Amino acid sequence: MKSKFLPFILLLFAVQFWAQQPVTIQLTEKDGLPDIEFYDVLEDKNGFVWLAADKGLFRYDGKTFLNFSHPQKRGLSVFGLFEDAEGRIWCNTISGQFFYIKNGKMTLFTDLKDELKGQLPEFEVIQNQLIAFSEKGVFVIDVATKKQNVIKDTSSASPYYGYPFHYKNQLYFTFDNQIKIFENKKIKSVFTFSNKRIQTTNNAFCNLNNGIFFSSNFEGKQHFFIKNDTSNSFKECSVPKELVNKVIVNVIKSDDLLWFCTNQGVMVCTISGDKIAYKATYLKDEYITKIIKDKNNNYWFTSLRNGVFVMPNIYIQKEDFNGISNQIATLCNVESNYLVYGTTDGKIGFWDKKNNKWTQFSLDSNAKVAQILYNPTFKSIFISQDNQSYIWNLNRNEIHKVSFFVSSKSISISANNDLLNASYDRATVMKNPFETVKIGTGKLVIQIPRFVEKKGLEIKNDIRFKRAYASFYSSKYNANYVGFVDELMQFDTQNNSFTIRNNNKPILALDIQETSDGTIWVATFNDGIIGIQNQKVVAVLGTNNGLLSNQINKLKSSHNELWIATDKGVQCYNTKDKTFKNLTRNDGLESYTISDIEIIDNTIFLSSNKGIYSIDRAKGFKKLLQPSVYFTSVSIQEKDTILQLNYELDYDQNAIKFSFNTNGFQSNESIQYQYKMQGLNTNWLTLEKGNDFVRYSSLPAGNYTFSVKAINANGIASSPISTSIIVQAPFWQKWWFYFSVIAGVITLSWMYFKVRLQRIEKEKKIALEKAEMDKELVFSQLENLRSQMNPHFIFNALNSIQEYIVTNEKETASAFLVKFSRLIRIYLEHSRLSEVPLEEELKALQLYLELEKDRFEDTLQYSIHVAKDLDLKNSKVPSLFIQPYVENALKHGLLHKKENRILTVSFDLSATKEMLICAIEDNGIGRTASVQLNSSRSHSHKSFATTANQRRVELINKTKKNKTTVTIEDLQDVNMNALGTKVVIAMPLT
Structure with a gap:
């Protein structure tokens, strides 16, 4: 069959923009989320995430949500989260109450219900003073003495003091049509908005590191202002059209982007000087109330109607196919400009990188597209389905249906542009099906590769008649490598074979790649990854030296990098410094069922049963901070006890359980713990991921030190924490007991012989x-x-x-x-x-x-x-x-x-x-x-x-x-x- 296509123009198909979205995880009731209406979010210095919600105040430790309340609290809702210099977490209520949490207890600081009359003020705690902004003025309350002052500006008949923002030791806030500074209990003006009164809502400040960004809504539209450190005034800048009519609740600057919380999702903009440009919208159907970026670079979004969302990695994005099949089976890079993919239901898709457009069409049958291979020499794509195969000559826009590499497990370009095919019943080398045709005369003669139907895909050599899973051609060794069902073999161009084994055991290959140092890397079914040079095993990667799992799905090499898809995550192995970098579900991967890996410039593409993910090669791996582990509880004889550094236990109270935790988003899934009990063992023992306690049912008498440390997904370990335990020996093992026993034996022996002598004497007398x-x-x-x-x-x-x-x-x-x-x-x-x-x-x-x-x-x-x-x-x-x-x-x-x-x-x-x-x-x-x-x-x-x-x-x-x-x-x-x-x-x- 021969058909005409215009693959790069794609005029025959519906063209759509290729939409990309960072993977966002929504926390739900299944995760223990206690509410759906949230107003604020804060991460404290210890890594706890605090949430202000309609149902109260909650603290998240990576596993559970803990509620904090007070018997005098009126109503459930809390607002305005703030952490002061002493680590106290502050919040307030709409009824004028201010609370703080210290040492795990909520304390009522003050109650301004009579002064505020139901108004919800914004506040900060600075230099041991609580400063609250409201229509009634600025309330300044000494935290130590609770002495209260109210400061007012009489320049306006109906003033509103709001939106405090602390920047470089100065407290900015809005007042009527001005931005002012509160300093040393005095108010001074900084900027006036042309006598246009600022609304009491829809205002936001943002720290630009070297200046201040301010957004406000007046005159029926949105206004943006920037104040540089070198300037004494705010300069207005243009507003992207996408934000003109949006209700902006909050804004932060992070990763060189401006993130706007709006009533229609999160608007992300780039900023350069005073130029702000729209980039993308995330969570477009949500009313977002607050954004923070935690210490491990996770973005947290609170919403007014649908709870909490977490974006683990903005550099891992999921491609939006707008309802078209996400069941991607294989990927192929074409000229570094196009990404071609095949689906499980017989569709071929293209992504045009330059124009960020994509299209998709169906093949003759809806059978799975098993393999796609591009030959750059002849600009042709080889497509293998489960029941058909094709050769697509892109130069002539022709597609030819053939039947020589149906249901391929692996296809590679071999020597002389021959095709090396691994299939369900054999491994085959097929002849190059193209010839060069000259077109034109004189200096205008050009040579074009043409598919030759009579010659096309003639079998050159069936090198083995048994099931094959992997194939690869190495130009360095001028050899073909084939992974059969029971062995790994190397073939030279003369079809001489050599079986490669590891410690005299067969290598069961699933995929084969080569890095720039000449190492042939073989992914196995369940034995990790094996590195081979000159037919000898030179390296073995497994879980004992950094691999997330010994069960490998796919490999892809690029220079000295080896990209690895396992059933527990995706890794990048650097063959020079022999280090791993890891990506897991906590980074936004929704699936570990990775079917293929492709690399285009600085972007890594992963295909899966959930769709296609793209990873920024340079920024995709987050720099995680060193985790910090702490004890959550210690129980003795199944009863919780007070946390302390030392425990002294009786011999019959020697059942002890240590529970611990590391704060952070879904830390129970990303953190693994190691522990040891000095006195019982000297080596660190590793707990299964998800386990966060160690129990000893019967410690023998002695002195012990229990230590535990946390290790994150990138292998960074925390400093260990320890507690000492002394288990008293039973009284029958103590020196005084031995002395007493010896003394008792001597006494009893003396008494026995004395009584016996007396009895003998008595018997004699009797x-x-x-x-x-x-x-x-x-x-x-x-x-x-x-x-x-x-x-x-x-x-x-x-x-x-x-x-x-x-x-x-x-x-x-x-x-x-x-x-x-x-x-x-x-x-x-x-x-x-x-x-x-x-x-x-x-x-x-x-x-x-x-x-x-x-x-x-x-x-x-x-x-x-x-x-x-x-x-x-x-x-x-x-x-x-x-x-x-x-x-x-x-x-x-x-x-x-x-x-x-x-x-x-x-x-x-x-x-x-x-x-x-x-x-x-x-x-x-x-x-x-x-x-x-x-x-x-x-x-x-x-x-x-x-x-x-x-x-x-x-x-x-x-x-x-x-x-x-x-x-x-x-x-x-x-x-x-x-x-x-x-x-x-x-x-x-x-």
Whole structure:
């Protein structure tokens, strides 16, 4: 296909002016902006941005908006921001109140509601005086004493004192039809406006460094005046037509431009001497109330209806296509006069730099324009779409449709003007499709390149059949470089190949460029940028040495500069001094999806999915000041504490969190922090961008110094700030605790051995006592045995046996003898034991009473009662213990009674089931009569019950928890006559 075009005249297409606008970021509710109606903006010396709004006063620290208020404040709105020499921020309200903020607190300075009557004055704080200008005069209030003076000029019947402007130690203001100076509490006139009264609104002063600019509106139009330092009067100058009917609210001079806040946007003008020329309008639909330029060269604009706008970089501008597609896929520089671009929807556009005009037209299909390449030798443009390709011969205004470089990934001009093409399935060298045609005769002969259709784009060599991404021809090395899907290769003109590797690893190239020092720079998919000379890797650029990201989108070289588009910003690398300069979103880049880079003279063009950006090559990189970091809070155990230089913490209060910040526009996105905790580590550690705190969950005991510093986008680091922390050791790690433990161990050891010795001594004593007791118990048992085998009992028993023998009662004698022998045997067996089962004791007691009954010749009636719940086999009693009490009942109570002798012995459990109760009851003569009878005998038998048995009770009780008790009760009738005796023995069960 062949078509005719007029590309440089572009008469066939709609031509429009190429509009450029600096990128402006609007702060919204999403950013935390608390209002949409703003009146003033101020940056203080610490980098905080203050905003006076309809809803109050706010301070912005780069992340959040903090509101300041006062309980006596009437209404929400504040105006007139001002910072005095002491760093106090002043503001006022329409109701006459003046406030200042100091140490994070809003203080009411004075209230002039009665004096001002609802008028909003303008003011400044100079030399410790608040000077307010109003219709009522100039109020001068001493800040220290609050003493108030009102100064008036009586030369006008209805004066208005307004628009104070401080310039070189003089305070200018407007008055009626004059500009005056307030100095030393006196007013003097400087300039008169031809008896034309100045309006009370729409006036503005501006500092020109070497003079004063003043704008005012009277006689129904705008007037501009300039006063040079060498002149004593204001000289009127012409007003650009674009500003004649605008309401000018404020004006500043910055970057050699005049910036006018108007009701229809920001008007920017150039100024040279007294010549003012219109340049551009920004934010044309906004009512702008104030402009400032902060320390990092960001422009802040407050508006009356749509909040706050920030222009990060006036030297980065976005090209306005007026509704035409912004999806730019590729760029191409044509003769340094035209910028040609292709879009994702099949359009080709041109920018005429000289005339600042652009046009755009569509190709045959709406497929993406993949690549555009210009060959200056033959003045031809090669265009590759995803489904078609073209060669545009600009000399003959012809465009030829071809099919040899469809869907190219990269196109380069190779040796002999051949075409090096990298595509989805191969890398190809195509023959030069042009020939030179002579036109004219004699001296008028000229040579014109002409596209030869028969020869056109003949395949010269398919150098590799596999997917290729990048291509580049180096005239220095006379070699082609191709980045394939799995390797980077260099080919000479004879198609000899060489594979280039980095540390024996393949290089996966995405783009290739060459700088003036002969270095071939290769952008990789995810390994940064690799520099190659003579087939060897000589440099590697990565995030460890300044690259914003190892993922590269595009490269472009110019002399010793390498322009780099990454997924985190755009950089310029100087190959001589090996330094980076960076551009990020904070500089106005709306997108990091950069598809191409082109350079025309001193302008860098970036294409993206958001459109085309232009960057002033010399001024595009802002000179950022050194950031200043400060602590915002310190929390201990998740509780905020007072900010201080030193912290001393207990061992169990060792969880600490440090939060910090750096003031500035969107500082959380542009600032990266490094920190270290001296005592834990000596190297600086880097936080991820956006993180602004460090937490230690459990600091061990010791002395530490925590330091943090901020690093901005250009790699400039702040001075570190530090705070010291002492974490006390737990008490068990302190010297006194060790001393106490050692002393305690020694003391405990001494006490242990002392107690042990005492216990041994006590055990010895107890053993001796026990031995003595056992000895006494044995003696007691022997005594019991002797009492039970006393001569009288034995003699009586033997006499009874003898009597039975004499009376020839052999069987009775034999039975008696058997019982007697059995009893003696039981006594002898029990004498070896300290305790016997109750069952055995009952047997012995039964035998004894049977023998005694025989001796009493059947005049004795006895009975033994045993409770049913008694365990006779497992319940034990002291051996030879109960029988003596029974014997006493017989011998002392019943023996002296002639008849009806009754003896009852009972065994039962106590109520607690812990004691055995043995009751021995007789109906004898009683203890009193028995004592009298025994005392009349000269050879009376000594009673065991009152001697040995009592001694044995005492011995038994020494070894028992529950004590044995013996109680004796005299039984008597109502007339106190003896009825017998009852002995109750309570013994613990064992």
